[in-house]
Amino acid sequence: MFDPAHQDPYPDALRPDATPAPHAQLTPLLGFLGTWVGQGHGSYPTIAEEFAYAQEVTFSHDGRPFLRYEARAWLLDAEGAALRPSARESGWWRLQPDGRVEALITQPTGIAEILVGHASTGTADLSTHEVATTPTAKEVTATRRRYTLSDEGTLDFVHDLAAVGQPLQYHLSARLRREGGS
Numbered sequence: 001m002f003d004p005a006h007q008d009p010y011p012d013a014l015r016p017d018a019t020p021a022p023h024a025q026l027t028p029l030l031g032f033l034g035t036w037v038g039q040g041h042g043s044y045p046t047i048a049e050e051f052a053y054a055q056e057v058t059f060s061h062d063g064r065p066f067l068r069y070e071a072r073a074w075l076l077d078a079e080g081a082a083l084r085p086s087a088r089e090s091g092w093w094r095l096q097p098d099g100r101v102e103a104l105i106t107q108p109t110g111i112a113e114i115l116v117g118h119a120s121t122g123t124a125d126l127s128t129h130e131v132a133t134t135p136t137a138k139e140v141t142a143t144r145r146r147y148t149l150s151d152e153g154t155l156d157f158v159h160d161l162a163a164v165g166q167p168l169q170y171h172l173s174a175r176l177r178r179e180g181g182s
C-alpha cells in the first residue's frame with residue numbers, strides 16, 4: 001500500500017517522456033532534462049593559473065513550470081585526475097509562457113543569485129537580477145550564464161563573472177555530455 005510518510009508520491013522526472021509529463025512552459029528547454037557530465041576550463045584575473053574541472057549537472061521537473069537545477073564541480077590535475085571538490089550550486093529555473101526565465105541559484109560559498117533571461121529551443125541566456133551574499137562570502141556583483149544544446153548533442157556552457165572588484169568577464173566554459181551517453 002502506498003505510504004505517503006515513506007515514499008514521495010511526486011518524484012522528479014529526468015526525461016521528457018517520463019511521468020509526470022512536462023509542463024508546456026518547459027518546452028524550449030526539454031532537451032536540458034537529465035544528468036550531464038563533462039569537462040571545462042576556467043580562469044579569472046585574480047586567479048594565478050587557468051584551471052581544468054569536471055562537472056555534473058542535473059535538470060529535472062515535477063510537472064510544474066519550473067526546472068530543478070543541481071550542479072557540482074571538481075578540479076582536475078594535468079593528467080585529468082580529480083584534485084579537490086570545487087563549486088556546487090542548486091536552484092530553480094521558473095519558465096514563463098513567453099520564454100522568459102527567472103532563476104534562483106544558491107551556493108555553499110554564501111552566494112544567492114537571482115537571474116533573469118530568456119529560453120528558446122535548446123538555449124538559455126541568464127543574467128543577474130540580484131545577488132545576495134552572506135557576511136563572510138566573497139563579493140559577487142553579477143554573472144551571466146549561457147547554455148546551448150549543440151548539434152552534436154552536447155550541452156555547452158559559458159559563465160561570466162563580476163566579482164572581487166573585477167568587471168563582468170569570462171570565468172568558465174564546459175562541454176557536457178549525457179551521463180551514460182556516448
Ligand code: HEM
Nearest residue numbers: 042046047051053055073086087138139140143163164172
Ligand atoms: C563549475 C563551476 C566553478 C568552478 C570549477 C570554479 C572554480 C574556481 C576556482 C578554481 C577558483 C580559484 C579559487 C579556488 O581555488 O577555489 C574560483 C574562484 C572564484 N569563483 Fe569560481 N568556480 C565555479 C563557479 C563559480 C560561480 C558560479 C561563481 C559565482 C556566482 C564563482 C565565483 C568565484 C569567485 C567570487 C571566486 C574568487 C575570486 C577571487 O577571490 O580571486 N565561481 N572559482
